[in-house]
Amino acid sequence: MKIHEFQAKQIVAQYGVAVPKGRVAATAGEARAIAQELGGKVVVKAQIHAGGRGKGGGVKLANSPDEAAQVFSQIMGMQLVTHQTGPHGQKVKTVLIEEQMPIARELYLAVLIDSASGRPVMMASAAGGMEIEEVAAKTPEAIHRVTIDPVTGFQPHLARELCFALGLTGDLMKPATQLMSGLYDAFIAKDASLAEINPLVVTTDGRVLALDAKMNIDDNALFRHKELEALRDKDEEDPSEVAAAEKGISNFIKLDGNIGCLVNGAGLAMATMDSIKFAGGEPANFLDIATANDVNKVVDALKIIASDPNVKAILVNIFGGMARVDVIAQGIIEAQHQMPTAIPVVARLAGTNVEEGERLIRESGLPVIRAEELGDAAKKAVEAARAAA
Ligand code: ADP
Numbered sequence: 350m351k352i353h354e355f356q357a358k359q360i361v362a363q364y365g366v367a368v369p370k371g372r373v374a375a376t377a378g379e380a381r382a383i384a385q386e387l388g389g390k391v392v393v394k395a396q397i398h399a400g401g402r403g404k405g406g407g408v409k410l411a412n413s414p415d416e417a418a419q420v421f422s423q424i425m426g427m428q429l430v431t432h433q434t435g436p437h438g439q440k441v442k443t444v445l446i447e448e449q450m451p452i453a454r455e456l457y458l459a460v461l462i463d464s465a466s467g468r469p470v471m472m473a474s475a476a477g478g479m480e481i482e483e484v485a486a487k488t489p490e491a492i493h494r495v496t497i498d499p500v501t502g503f504q505p506h507l508a509r510e511l512c513f514a515l516g517l518t519g520d521l522m523k524p525a526t527q528l529m530s531g532l533y534d535a536f537i538a539k540d541a542s543l544a545e546i547n548p549l550v551v552t553t554d555g556r557v558l559a560l561d562a563k564m565n566i567d568d569n570a571l572f573r574h575k576e577l578e579a580l581r582d583k584d585e586e587d588p589s590e591v592a593a594a595e596k597g598i599s600n601f602i603k604l605d606g607n608i609g610c611l612v613n614g615a616g617l618a619m620a621t622m623d624s625i626k627f628a629g630g631e632p633a634n635f636l637d638i639a640t641a642n643d644v645n646k647v648v649d650a651l652k653i654i655a656s657d658p659n660v661k662a663i664l665v666n667i668f669g670g671m672a673r674v675d676v677i678a679q680g681i682i683e684a685q686h687q688m689p690t691a692i693p694v695v696a697r698l699a700g701t702n703v704e705e706g707e708r709l710i711r712e713s714g715l716p717v718i719r720a721e722e723l724g725d726a727a728k729k730a731v732e733a734a735r736a737a738a
């Protein structure tokens with residue numbers, strides 16, 4: 350789950366990360382009042398779940414309360430396009446007003462999980478404000494990494510190592526160390542998969558602050574963070590993924606092609622994607638129904654897949670283990686009865702109760718396209734999608 354900058358700042362601030370003073374404004378009048386409180390000079394910042402807002406015109410300085418109100422009106426409601434939003438951009442519905450900081454240096458700091466070591470790593474770079482992907486591509490030696498032992502936590506010597514690498518010496522070391530360990534603590538406490546400060550700034554008067562903050566929370570850990578539930582912003586998420594989550598289907602991933610996929614198991618999902626690509630097609634999504642033995646769930650799943658206007662064919666690839674093929678077959682039949690548009694369905698069914706499943710589909714008389722094995726199923730799905738497109 351992604352959250353907004355202002356929410357991430359509230360969280361990391363609770364763990365000792367210094368952030369600028371600021372508040373969200375709902376109206377131009379409120380923006381003016383907040384700017385007044387903050388001493389007049391502020392930054393007006395669009396809150397969307399995408400980076401690159403500054404370059405896209407979503408982060409602007411205002412040097413008086415009146416200007417803050419004016420800039421607020423420009424940013425609130427705008428369709429903000431950044432390199433992360435796609436060409437249509439994202440509508441700005443929340444705006445943060447924050448005190449302007451006198452910036453001397455912009456740095457980069459993040460905590461994430463390193464899949465190679467299976468441990469958190471803290472990454473830092475003196476090239477802040479820039480996209481870290483760009484730094485990694487052009488000057489990988491500018492990125493410093495320390496691996497953290499989760500048992501002992503973020504040790505002072507790791508902070509010192511990063512401080513030296515970033516040139517944060519003398520009086521800057523203490524506040525920088527506090528910020529680093531605060532960021533690590535927030536990352537662990539909230540089961541984050543990423544906590545990123547870009548830029549981390551040193552001010553002209555010697556303070557070290559997080560000017561931007563980004564946090565992604567591991568969806569699989571959300572059940573133990575009821576306090577984070579309210580931070581979900583469904584307007585920022587893909588509507589079909591939201592619909593899936595509301596039906597209790599957590600394994601639905603939207604992609605860019607035109608073949609919808611109903612599968613069971615992550616490995617089968619990957620193999621199905623590969624087979625579709627190999628057959629010359631592109632998956633529109635995949636939905637992993639896991640071990641659900643519930644006709645209604647199968648119907649919900651197929652409806653969610655079909656609700657994407659890009660979907661021109663659906664490939665059902667089920668290897669029944671705990672999930673029974675006859676239940677899946679009933680779901681396919683029921684969904685065909687309920688669905689307003691007739692999207693061709695290709696079914697490759699195997700495993701538990703497959704004979705009963707086959708019989709149900711045969712006797713339903715519905716035009717379900719049958720396939721014996723995966724390669725054949727993918728080919729038929731690609732053909733059906735082409736014919737329908
Ligand atoms: P994004 O990463 O989406 O572009 P940031 O929050 O990083 O958004 O803001 C972009 C740039 O705007 C920063 O790199 C910084 O130079 C400037 N900026 C952001 N917040 C402030 C602030 N409170 N005071 C001064 N400058 C700011």
Ligand code: MG
Nearest residue numbers: 400547548561
């Ligand atoms: Mg930023």
